[in-house]
Amino acid sequence: MEVKACEELEARRRNSGSRGRWRKVLYGGVQEGYEDNYTGTRYDEYTFLQEMVENANVRKRSLLIVMRDSVAVSQHACVVGLVGTVWTHALNGDLGAWTLLQLDGVLLVLGFLTLILTHENLRPASLGRHAFDFTMFVVGLYILAPIFQTLTRTFSSDSIWASTICLLLMHLVFHDYSYTTVEPTSTDLDEAVTNLASPTTPRSRADHELLLQRRLKERSTPVTFSANVSLNASIIASVLIASRLPHSLLVFAVMLFSLEFFLLFPLVTHHMRRRSLHFHLAFSCVLIGITLYLIYNLNYLVFTFFVIVLFFITVVSPYELIRIEKFKDEITGPWDEAKLSFSPAASHWETSSTTGAVSYCATSSEGVRLDGE
């Protein structure tokens, strides 16, 4: 049978004088007169790279919005600068333990007040729980302060400073800036829908909405791996600095100050940003002003450096991002992995995107077999 089929094909190949139209198929029978490396030369049969789409998902950014969002980065750089200034003053002996403790208390109360004012649905019970947790935390810190103080006595100050600066840089690199800037967008919503597409999903629309909202709420406090690395780096840096201090009360005060800024402050700014953009911008400007003033009093060189960094973050980087955006060349085509973009209801399948289309292509088994032989 095989021999017969081959002879038939051979005969067809010889008989056909004019070559047929080339088709983009693998087992569509014989493509007379076409080589295996045929790419298509005639206008009407040129299918090579026809389905390629360039820059399909690219969104144009606006310079102002990028600059506005970059304020969150500057704000966090200022937080690090501020904490660094307080550390330096404490190490120089300019700052007494009691003064710093009073400052800690004031900042803590201010922070909690801001949180109460800006948080959308803060229940008294959860506030009480937070307060209790925090009290336990402070007590623990007070008990551990003498241990922190003697922790690195055998190391030289230079190594401590070097590793602190490295850790702070690590903190800045890995910090989760999107926590303060980005609001849940439509893509997040899509993602939530995809995540929901599980067999445990209830099929009714109302239940689905409910679950979706719950999922989005969970997303509003995301904890990523890099965010954890960042937080831990900052805490280690605080411990290292605290271990250079002369007495344990000052250690306690400095640790409390650092933790307030590294651990609790992002929460406050997050809710501030969610409540009002203008409030967030105004607060950031005030914070940047305070930091610059404090650093100016400390050291001119550091001040200049800090101003350059801030300028780079808010002006140069956004401008550069917009400038190089026109070189973006994103290629998508049929070779891309299809994305599951369906909602649980099966009726929504036909509406999915071109590359992710879940459509059926069926073939008769006989047809394929004959061509395959």
Add this chain to the structure above:
Amino acid sequence: MTEPRRRHRVLMVSDFFYPNFGGVENHIYYLSQCLMQRGHKVVVATHAYGRRSGVRYMTNGLKVYYIPWLPFYLQTSFPTLFGTFPIIRTIILRERITLVHGHQAFSTLCHEAILHARTMGYKTVFTDHSLYGFADIGSIHMNKVLEFTLADVQQAICVSHTSKENTHLRSRLPPEKIFVIPNAVDTAMFQPDPSSRSQDEIVIVIISRLVYRKGADLLVEVIPEVCSLFPQVRFIIGGDGPKRVRLEEMREKYHLQDRVEMLGAVAHANVRSVLVRGHIFLNSSLTEAFCIAILEAACCGLLTVSTRVGGVPEACSST
């Protein structure tokens, strides 16, 4: 023929060969066997798998070199650029090779062998078996490596037209140099057997690794829907993988234990016996350069249904 055809002595190089199992391994083995039947000499070079190191012989005297070179990530050997030069050179000279044929863009051994073969002035061919993206760092790195290696190959082979477009974009190889040669299936191994089919119900067979890329999540959604719509349909799922738990969860949740049969991993030799039990073969891959499973199923006389991804529409054109 008046003049005897030229006999080649081919060196197949890839990190992926038996005892590892997959599409590339199969392809190299069957290609070697077919080339040997046509009178060429074929030698395979791969890296050592566990204690399998040195020279082995397979069916029909196919010689396989298991180079003692440690794999470091997903069975690819550690990239050293020149580390494998001495041994590749020795193999090429000893076997009096005339042509070096590398397989799979992911294989570092293949890249290095092509590089060394070109250095020694031999002709080289490269076969690409998979589709890759352009966006993530891993893909960008691999595409650059591919561009570097393929800059000097004589010809490249892709398994589908979509794969050709992909390879052209990734490696900047001119399209005239890329030949589309679809995978073949051993029809003698996959014969239909209508007697083993069930007469009163429709059986849908799925055989794939149960991973995200093969669309296991899609199956989780589809199977309960189909089962509720058509009471006469049964499913047979062959294959294993991380998503197997989800499928089993789905089966429990919708009480489909008697209608969805899960076989676990199926050895290639037993695939036919599973296939002939069904009427319809379902492929749910999210990406696929060329789905050989569809061919095998069609060969066994099943109707095939698939997602429209990669090279699948070319393999089963609806005309």
